[in-house]
Amino acid sequence: MEIRPLSRDEVRQIDNVAIEQYGITGLMLMENAGSGAARLVNEIAPAGKVAILCGKGNNAGDGYVIARHMELLDREVKLISIVDTESLTGDAKANFQIADRSKLPIIAAADRVRLAQELTSADIIVDCLLGTGATGSLRGLFADAVAIANQTDAIRIAIDVPTGIDCDTGQIMGEAFCAHETITFVAHKLAMQIPECHQTFGRIHVVGIGASKTILQRFA
Ligand SMILES: NC(=O)C1=CN([C@@H]2O[C@H](COP(=O)(O)OP(=O)(O)OC[C@H]3O[C@@H](n4cnc5c(N)ncnc54)[C@H](O)[C@@H]3O)[C@@H](O)[C@H]2O)[C@H](O)CC1
Numbered sequence: 074m075e076i077r078p079l080s081r082d083e084v085r086q087i088d089n090v091a092i093e094q095y096g097i098t099g100l101m102l103m104e105n106a107g108s109g110a111a112r113l114v115n116e117i118a119p120a121g122k123v124a125i126l127c128g129k130g131n132n133a134g135d136g137y138v139i140a141r142h143m144e145l146l147d148r149e150v151k152l153i154s155i156v157d158t159e160s161l162t163g164d165a166k167a168n169f170q171i172a173d174r175s176k177l178p179i180i181a182a183a184d185r186v187r188l189a190q191e192l193t194s195a196d197i198i199v200d201c202l203l204g205t206g207a208t209g210s211l212r213g214l215f216a217d218a219v220a221i222a223n224q225t226d227a228i229r230i231a232i233d234v235p236t237g238i239d240c241d242t243g244q245i246m247g248e249a250f251c252a253h254e255t256i257t258f259v260a261h262k263l264a265m266q267i268p269e270c271h272q273t274f275g276r277i278h279v280v281g282i283g284a285s286k287t288i289l290q291r292f293a
């Protein structure tokens with residue numbers, strides 16, 4: 074089903090309708106998002122060590138789901154959290170806990186040096202730092218993580234939206250994760266129509282998250 078490019082607010086509406094009116098839970102949406110993204114990462118880059126950079130919100134939550142499914146695909150994967158995992162909440166916290174209890178490697182990278190160490194050894198870097206919830210210029214280690222990732226020769230795959238670019242306006246908030254591939258959920262985002270942004274998004278793939286046709290029809 075072809076959906077026109079959506080704004081962050083429209084994507085949020087889909088989430089809210091799915092959860093509040095249809096009884097689809099946020100965890101179901103995140104599981105669909107993460108498992109679909111994991112399969113696509115495996116297709117795009119079928120070999121090599123995968124490092125998943127995680128921030129604080131549900132984009133990070135996707136990363137914890139992606140890691141679990143990458144391991145099931147027999148891939149070598151590690152998670153790098155640039156925030157204190159104690160600060161995670163909601164569905165992101167739930168999937169962090171599942172990943173942690175599943176003994177998936179989760180590294181707390183609290184500074185640039187550790188980030189650089191962990192990222193230079195990765196063949197594929199998956200950006201789960203910020204998604205549609207990003208606001209303003211990148212703060213703290215978020216800017217460092219993007220800069221370091223951009224300097225590696227790893228394959229860079231952004232989840233939902235590359236960190237550092239506004240998904241509606243295409244404005245770059247400091248520096249943006251320069252993705253070779255972007256795996257976005259439900260539909261293209263408005264900024265993906267802006268020619269100048271194409272080098273930040275790279276090749277774009279759309280993954281459904283289980284919101285039913287009746288929900289999506291309003292945006293067809
Ligand atoms: N329907 C869907 O498409 C689904 C999308 N999913 C994923 O959820 C994210 C959106 O999650 P949200 O928690 O709203 O936002 P983020 O993960 O982007 O994080 C926001 C979080 O990060 C901090 N923050 C915001 N701006 C900055 C900044 N400039 N510098 C540093 N830190 C920042 C702040 O703490 C915010 O709370 C979406 O993109 C998808 O990946 C769901 O998984 C499933 C349904």
Ligand SMILES: [K+]
Pocket residue numbers: 132200201202203204231232233234235236
């Ligand atoms: K991202």
